[in-house]
């Protein structure tokens with residue numbers, strides 16, 4: 001049953017009616033003042049009657065759910081997201097003008113109201129049924145905003161407003177709104193498309209839908225090692241109670257190290273797919289200070305993997321903590337180089353990063369994984385990678401025979417072949433990354449088959465062996481800019 005008679009109060013007509021009443025009220029007020037009645041009498045009189053009068057003029061109360069609440073502009077209010085999701089699911093049939101966004105699943109759309117649109121909603125039968133509420137969607141004009149929200153940004157902020165009668169106050173606050181939030185959360189989970197976010201500037205994330213195909217099923221590595229990692233991730237994901245019980249922040253740090261092309265980035269994608277988490281890829285060189293790093297972190301949501309790739313390249317970490325006073329370094333970090341030289345390294349300091357990892361973790365809720373990757377483990381400050389910060393160190397190494405056989409099965413669909421033994425022996429003699437092996441196993445033309453691909457791989461391995469014998473192997477490749485030799489190569493673990 002719809003109380004459609006109530007609609008005009010919140011519709012276009014309400015504006016006209018209220019204006020008339022406002023004019024009348026002003027006239028009455030001015031005449032009362034002219035009568036020169038004592039102020040306290042006026043106040044008491046108005047106070048007593050004002051609520052009753054307001055209830056006659058507009059019997060509807062309202063609850064506003066704003067896009068950004070008291071937490072500032074950093075993060076959209078959860079309640080707002082939940083109401084939006086709830087209304088998208090339950091009332092899109094009633095609204096006349098809708099906005100559509102892509103949802104999970106290629107053909108699906110998530111619908112929401114456009115500005116100024118109103119829809120009705122009713123209580124469920126078990127909640128008493130029948131009672132009608134009105135939801136309106138609108139935006140606050142820029143001048144009404146808190147200046148802290150946008151600085152110079154004059155964008156409007158949106159809000160949902162629920163209208164209801166005074167006699168329904170209890171049921172709205174204690175039954176209806178809690179259900180709206182619950183159901184909204186369920187809709188969000190259903191429609192959730194995972195995001196890959198990266199910081200385009202020092203304080204702002206931008207995101208695309210995360211659709212990386214890599215899974216643990218297609219990641220070549222020692223099966224025992226793979227199982228250990230998958231178990232570790234599962235234990236973490238299901239460990240909410242455990243972390244609460246032992247009083248630890250619900251987070252886990254992984255350090256992936258190994259030469260280029262050994263699958264570190266592929267492993268991160270597999271982790272995100274396995275856990276169904278979002279990924280935040282922090283580009284440290286765009287972050288100008290520790291404060292900005294903190295701001296970026298505060299904006300991340302739970303159920304996410306925060307990634308800092310090639311940590312040794314983006315940050316001057318070695319011994320930084322010992323050499324300089326932290327606060328001094330923090331201050332300096334915010335300023336440009338005095339000699340005007342362009343510094344491509346981040347101004348984030350080691351102490352800033354350490355605070356970021358363990359200090360703030362605890363304050364910002366849980367279920368976050370942080371992953372560092374590096375090609376040079378020995379360059380990292382021990383403080384950064386000690387257990388408790390980087391709980392699990394995973395070495396990604398050159399391709400061994402088992403990894404090769406796994407790749408042959410994935411890429412070519414062959415489990416056995418006469419060249420397997422030759423490839424296995426050659427892989428013991430030369431270092432080839434899984435990336436290079438995978439590339440050799442990828443058919444390049446329509447005529448390529450398992451045979452030709454494997455022969456190509458054998459040829460590539462023999463050439464690498466010859467180069468190594470002639471002193472042109474990987475170990476002799478260019479030295480680093482700072483003159484240090486390329487790190488000692490880790491042995492095969494497979």
Ligand SMILES: Nc1ncnc2c1ncn2[C@@H]1O[C@H](COP(=O)(O)OP(=O)(O)OP(=O)(O)O)[C@@H](O)[C@H]1O
Pocket residue numbers: 214218219220221258259260261262263264265266267375396434435436438
């Ligand atoms: N162990 C592996 N199993 C399956 N594919 C792999 C493996 N290692 C690498 N690859 C493939 O090789 C390519 C490069 O790998 P990836 O980018 O993960 O290397 P990386 O270790 O992150 O290198 P870098 O240190 O240069 O960032 C990817 O396409 C990936 O799918």
Ligand SMILES: [Mg+2]
Pocket residue numbers: 264265266309373
């Ligand atoms: Mg990588």
